[in-house]
Amino acid sequence: MKAARLLLLLFASLPMACGSMQEEAAKDRLQSQVRSVDAAAGSQTVTRGEAAKALSEAERVLSEVLRIPRPGNHPLQSGDAGQPLRRTEAILALKRLFDMASPRFCFTPRFVAYEASRLTVPPGDPSRAALEELIRWQCVAKLGPVAAGERTTLTVDEFGDALGFCLARLADLTHMPSTRWSPYLMDDEDVAESIVSKSKKGSKEE
Numbered sequence: 635m636k637a638a639r640l641l642l643l644l645f646a647s648l649p650m651a652c653g654s655m656q657e658e659a660a661k662d663r664l665q666s667q668v669r670s671v672d673a674a675a676g677s678q679t680v681t682r683g684e685a686a687k688a689l690s691e692a693e694r695v696l697s698e699v700l701r702i703p704r705p706g707n708h709p710l711q712s713g714d715a716g717q718p719l720r721r722t723e724a725i726l727a728l729k730r731l732f733d734m735a736s737p738r739f740c741f742t743p744r745f746v747a748y749e750a751s752r753l754t755v756p757p758g759d760p761s762r763a764a765l766e767e768l769i770r771w772q773c774v775a776k777l778g779p780v781a782a783g784e785r786t787t788l789t790v791d792e793f794g795d796a797l798g799f800c801l802a803r804l805a806d807l808t809h810m811p812s813t814r815w816s817p818y819l820m821d822d823e824d825v826a827e828s829i830v831s832k833s834k835k836g837s838k839e840e
Contacts, residue, residue: 676791682723683715684790688797689727693734696801700738700808705730718787722761724780728800729764732773740810748776754783773803 686708697704710719710727748769753776755762765781768774774781778799779792788796 676794677789679718679787680790680793681715682710682713682717682719685719685724685727685793686710686715688794689731692731692797692801696731696735696804700735702734702738705734719793721780721783721786721788722755722759724788724793724796725755725761725765725768725774728768728774728780728796729761731800731804732768732771735804735808738808740808743772743807745770746772746776752777752782754781768800771803771807773800775799 689710690708693704693708696702708727708730710723746769748766750757750766753762753765753769755765765774769776769781774796776782778796779785779788780796783792
């Protein structure tokens with residue numbers, strides 16, 4: 635009798651187990667589809683309109699957190715929003731963020747050394763000087779797609795990475811390094827003191 639009841643319970647629970655497995659399989663398929671869509675979207679060329687929205691939000695956050703005025707309407711808000719964002723426009727937009735935050739910089743870091751020949755923005759381009767300054771201040775990766783890319787445009791992922799990289803660096807520059815607030819210094823007071831001391835003397839090339 636016990637065996638019979640056990641079999642009945644097993645048969646009764648089988649549809650529930652199958653239903654649960656089907657539900658999990660459906661979730662896995664949906665997540666896979668979402669990842670595919672995200673990957674496809676990230677590889678698309680970012681437009682001026684998309685960049686303008688992201689940059690305007692970044693400026694709003696900087697203004698509120700650092701208590702500094704916003705510089706007004708973003709240049710990318712004018713013109714055709716559906717046009718691809720040019721890499722040179724992205725550089726000038728990042729420089730605008732840099733200039734906006736610079737009055738709140740708390741120290742001068744060691745400037746990054748780089749090979750000018752690796753940069754793919756022509757020396758005569760108006761954005762070239764801005765690019766080199768951003769690289770020196772570690773706000774743009776010196777060998778990343780913004781500085782050394784072969785295309786004149788950026789994908790959504792590339793632009794998002796560049797914007798996040800720049801904002802992270804600006805957040806770093808606008809507070810004085812300390813063993814209390816800087817994660818990379820929390821275990822090393824000597825390094826913190828060294829950075830603060832060097833920042834008072836000015837920067838040097840690495």
